[in-house]
Amino acid sequence: MKYGEKNISKATLEKWDNPHPERDYTIEISFSEFTCLCPRSGYPDFATIKVNYVPDKYIVELKSLKLYLNKFRNQHISHESAANQIFNDLKKSLKPRHLEVIGDFNPRGNVKTVIRVSL
Amino acid sequence: MKYGEKNISKATLEKWDNPHPERDYTIEISFSEFTCLCPRSGYPDFATIKVNYVPDKYIVELKSLKLYLNKFRNQHISHESAANQIFNDLKKSLKPRHLEVIGDFNPRGNVKTVIRVSL
Amino acid sequence: MKYGEKNISKATLEKWDNPHPERDYTIEISFSEFTCLCPRSGYPDFATIKVNYVPDKYIVELKSLKLYLNKFRNQHISHESAANQIFNDLKKSLKPRHLEVIGDFNPRGNVKTVIRVSL
Amino acid sequence: MKYGEKNISKATLEKWDNPHPERDYTIEISFSEFTCLCPRSGYPDFATIKVNYVPDKYIVELKSLKLYLNKFRNQHISHESAANQIFNDLKKSLKPRHLEVIGDFNPRGNVKTVIRVSL
Amino acid sequence: MKYGEKNISKATLEKWDNPHPERDYTIEISFSEFTCLCPRSGYPDFATIKVNYVPDKYIVELKSLKLYLNKFRNQHISHESAANQIFNDLKKSLKPRHLEVIGDFNPRGNVKTVIRVSL
Amino acid sequence: MKYGEKNISKATLEKWDNPHPERDYTIEISFSEFTCLCPRSGYPDFATIKVNYVPDKYIVELKSLKLYLNKFRNQHISHESAANQIFNDLKKSLKPRHLEVIGDFNPRGNVKTVIRVSL
Amino acid sequence: MKYGEKNISKATLEKWDNPHPERDYTIEISFSEFTCLCPRSGYPDFATIKVNYVPDKYIVELKSLKLYLNKFRNQHISHESAANQIFNDLKKSLKPRHLEVIGDFNPRGNVKTVIRVSL
């Protein structure tokens, strides 16, 4: 069985020009207030989402990233799919030189899960 | 002398399709409420079991993993055998690209033990 | 859009002779009271700035580094530009054998950011 | 000058068959209640002893390890010799594929010492 | 400008025979009560000094190391020079197979500095 | 201006008989996954809700308490009103001998707030 | 509805003479490996049990207390009843001058509960 991934159509990640494309440097972002809904039980899930990347032409604007992540609030999506979808959306938008997305979820049924996706 | 490994016959690890088999990513699971019985003294043992893997075709369903781990509650099994058996059962069921199982046991007789098994 | 980087013209990083240029060794500096202004909202930003380097001919005098960092207090500058500008100024002044600058910023809108720039 | 290493003749480390010799896995043991006597001042010394190993044919039985370590209680032995002797005794008894012994001693005269011995 | 390094003439690091020269092993020493005087302001500086080494023929006797470090109490010496001088004195006395000296200084003017010197 | 308190009509706190009404004892409950919506900005708010009480005839069933608290997920309600409403609902349902409700909210705009309501 | 309290008939708390009945003093005991079964779901519950008392004629023998607490392992009993039953059994056996029993249970359904019973 595969979890459904609903379309979060209005999610628009705003991108800005990288002010220093002449060198590789790392941007590490942490958002500790991610929440979505479990596709099986319907109960809320909570996570810290971490995004680590080396920008190429673009950097992500932080408020648009927050609003993008807030849109998962009423989506039914599994831990694995949420982390992979955020990875895909950031990769498509920013085309970074390196990218890692980590979904560090609160325990459910006393089982804690962390998903790590990277280029 | 070798510790006995009792058959935990009813343990059924449910597997789901990996929603993103096209890439390697890591799933880290931590279950802090593992308990079994010492094969020597008969007293309870307590551990945190950690499972880290890169899925191939399947991911483990978390509730079935919890129930599988709960089945050790009244088994007499050593630290070393418990970690290795969990490793073997997950490897056989999921055939993951990478797998590590860690059994982090509470002290017994003021001696603390951690067992790490990996591919 | 690109954040503006205002000229911090009076910033003078004082340099001293490295007392031990005959060997490579590492100097790690941490300044937990960096503050500047967000170029978008105008609100204050706060960060810990870390500078790790292997000196060549010169070491940075610590009080001048503090005064240099204090000059950002009323500058409107983004996280990414602040870290890169500090990196550029130190590189130009000290010409070190190795240099890393980390800007570890307090959360804004519940989003925490760390910028890492290195040779 | 060289610290004396008294013979702890009755120390018998019991060994059991490794239940899974078909693979390399790691056993990490920590014993936080080690105490011996300083060969110089005669005062008690305290340490945490850590043993990390990859077993070959044998694993150490934990209670016999505890009793073996308790035998140092009234021995006059230096930090360096204690860590090396435990290493030698375990290596000789278990013939492990890998072995590391760490003696993490409490401060003496406000000086803290850690000894690490490994294959 | 270069900080002055006063002669600490009476510093005598006592050395003992390494009880186990037949193998490489590591000795890690930490002394959290180092203090000297700032050569610029004259104010006291405080640090933790860490010495990590692989002994060859000799190990350092701990009490003599403490007394050696206590002799900096009324010396005017910079962070960089203190760490390098301790490194040089230990290297000359012990001729170890490996040596690292770390000076982890308390903040001055809210700037914290760590100096790392190694072979 | 006063924040609106929407009617959370379907909230049904299930109560069970207190198994030991013959004595005063304390039940402390902590729920770290409370979320609601800010009545001003519309953005999500997050909190840990703590309920401490001395039961009289009834104790609250924990799953019904969780479901009751989950109902705030899409309510627009202020920090102050949320804590007071939970207090009122528990007081009305359980008529406890003592009751304290604490809403420990995550920072908003870098301002952290804790609301404490008690009999 | 009231949780059932099964008879744990074989529980025998051994008592020893208080060596210092001439004064009030406090004995605080903490047992972090308590486990029982939820009377509703049948799933395991885990807790730390704390016993604080001022002895009169008797003190409890610690191994018998451990064995007594281990007997709850396969009992179906609620958080509230477990803490109250332990309180009653200790009160009856020791007749202490003061007694407090705390059951600090792991979260269930993300809800954490602590029960405090005292004279």
Added chain:
Amino acid sequence: MKYGEKNISKATLEKWDNPHPERDYTIEISFSEFTCLCPRSGYPDFATIKVNYVPDKYIVELKSLKLYLNKFRNQHISHESAANQIFNDLKKSLKPRHLEVIGDFNPRGNVKTVIRVSL
């Protein structure tokens, strides 16, 4: 000598109606990003400001409190005066039933200071 207290004339603390004036309850606010200037050296000072109060007719709107505290950024004011002025302004605006203001300042010259003012 007495530190000067400059007029922060534009500071307007917005007040809202207390939604539950019928009971005493406590609001605890913490703002970790307070900064002002030392009246003696001119250097920046940093503090966490805590405001704990029991509201009467009014509660303080949090964003206006943040903006009010941000206005100290370029004021020359001592630790003692800053804490007392915030206390006075909140007391005058809110007329609370109880009020405590704590200024927890970062070390200056390795001296850390906390100022506590309460009704």
Added chain:
Amino acid sequence: MKYGEKNISKATLEKWDNPHPERDYTIEISFSEFTCLCPRSGYPDFATIKVNYVPDKYIVELKSLKLYLNKFRNQHISHESAANQIFNDLKKSLKPRHLEVIGDFNPRGNVKTVIRVSL
């Protein structure tokens, strides 16, 4: 049954004149390296001993206190008796205005015990 309390005959607590008998002040002493032997199993026990007192005419000399506590190393004595005996010996020697002795013992059989004795 009552634990035996062996005579520690050579224990001599040295006392010095209180330099400030004109006022009440508190001296808090903590010794984290206490060890004795369990009177039941013969195994070593470990504890931190804390002594808090208000001196009258005398203060205890710290080195003599350390040597006094070291004398328990090979005594068979229970937790309860050790704490009470230390209390009695200090009370008799110092006749302090106030005295509290705490024995904070390491877990035995996974049961942790703290004994508090005070005037």
Added chain:
Amino acid sequence: MKYGEKNISKATLEKWDNPHPERDYTIEISFSEFTCLCPRSGYPDFATIKVNYVPDKYIVELKSLKLYLNKFRNQHISHESAANQIFNDLKKSLKPRHLEVIGDFNPRGNVKTVIRVSL
């Protein structure tokens, strides 16, 4: 025997006018870099000195307090005398409404001591 208290004659605690003598408020000062010399062994002692007071007409100027405390650096003085002397000097200079001085000393011979003196 009584420890000697040498005259620290040049110590001048500068006092400023209390900017808010109309109310009681508390000033808590912590200085983590106090050092003096043991009157018995001659070895250095280290402590954190805490000063908590309610000012009357005067507050202590922080830099003069730091310089005053630095003057103990080469004084031979016991823990008890140091705390009491600081208390006496501050009391005489500031005549505060309330005063507490705490000397929290690093362990010596593995014995840690805290001295608390208050009005």
